[in-house]
Amino acid sequence: MVSYLTGMRPREIQGLERGCCPDPESGRHLIYGRVFKTAVDEDGNHVPQGIVRDVPWVAIEPVVRAIRIVERMVPDGYLFGGVAASTMNPRIEKFIAWASGLAKKLDRPHEVIPADGYGSVGVSRFRRTLAWHIARRPGGLVALAVQYGHMRTAMSAGYASRSRNGIHDLLDVETALAVADTLASLNEGLANGVGISGPAARRAIHAAQHAPEFAGTIINPRQARALLQNPSLTVYENPTAMLMCVYRPDRALCHRVTERDSPRLDRCVPACANIARTDGHAQLLRQEAESLEAQAAHSPEPLGHRLKARAQRLREEADQHDRSRIPLEETE
Known part of the structure; x- marks a missing residue:
């Protein structure tokens, strides 16, 4: 929980101490921890016990609750320090087996945790999973990223806004x-x-022609x-x-005041002049329109009207795609 929802490294979590997340007088909860990987003294020597982070981690409510529970179990000292790094991954595997077994016992097969195609689930993968969601789920789990002051939120803070290491590299x-x-x-x-x-259709086609250059090269x-x-x-x-x-950037309507290296x-x-849609997107538009109309049929009248209006706009966008779609052969 703490690792996945903050992006902390396993060693940083092990270094958390009782009282690391005090109740704020106002605003968000902050976690005051130590950094170990880049901890050096004034002479550039590595500090094995770590140093206090310049920027505290921002904690959302599930993380705060998890820390409070552990604080009740650990009277003082390191919250997770009693768990050796070598045993953390096996414990995760045991938890997965226990949770899946309980789901089967309770006749809830849909809650069984499936086997991971990339191997065992280790603590180091939680940060990578968080980065994956931020990069690939805009408007969904990416909303969680707004809570994290230590990372680029929704790809909008730019590539030079903070230190180029750790979660930023991921x-x-x-x-x-x-x-x-x-x-x-x-x-x-x-x-x-x-x-x-769409306005950017031909630019998208041009970019797609370079796809083979990057297949398997980004490591x-x-x-x-x-x-x-x-x-x-x-x-x-x-x-x-x-x-x-x-x-x-110069055409982006998601950044009306300043240009950014990445879109919101x-x-x-x-x-926006940067938009392009494929046949698949048009199909999704129509599916969403059908879903909204189904909701409208069972909604109070004012809300139902808004849902129907939204569905109509989506259908119009899909129809516009059909009228203006460009196949590849027309660009050659």
Whole structure:
């Protein structure tokens, strides 16, 4: 819980002490912990016991509750210090087995934790999972990122806003992998006859043609930044808004005052010049319209009218795609 919802490293969690998350007089809860990996003294020597972080971690309510529970169990000292690093991963596997067994016993097979295709679930993977959600779920779990003052929130704070290490490197890698996957999927779809529409349709087609260059090549932060800093290739899939953002800062309506290195995918504006849609997005628009109309049929009249109006706008956007879609052969 603490690792996944804060992005802390396992060693940093082990260094948390009782009282690390005091009740705030106002505002958010903050976790005051130590940093170990980059801890050095004035002479540049490594400090094995760690040093207090310059910027505290921002804690949301589930994390605060978890810390309060452990504080009741541990009278003083390190909250998680009694758990050896070598035993943390096996304990996670035992918990997964216990939870899945309980789900089967209670006849709730849908709550069984499935086997992980990438191997055992270790504590070091929680931070990577958090970065994955921030990079690929705009408007959904990405909303959690607003709570975290230590990381780039919703990809909007820019690539030079804070120190280039730790969770920021993971965010760069996961964002670049998401962009590369979007380019590969678009390239394959266009080759199979998928049409694309929108003000940025031709820019998206151009970017997709470079997809093979990045297949399997993004494995470290330097390679990730090489892709993210190329303005002609940054195509972001936005499943929540049912569109793609072919990002150009000077045309972005999600940043009205200042230009940013990355879009605010949780603030997509339908009239933006960076938008492109495929046949798949048009299908999603119609599915969402049907869902809204079904909700409207069972909603009070004012809300029902708003839901129907929203459904109508979505259908119009899908129809506009059908009228203006461009197949790949028309661009050659």
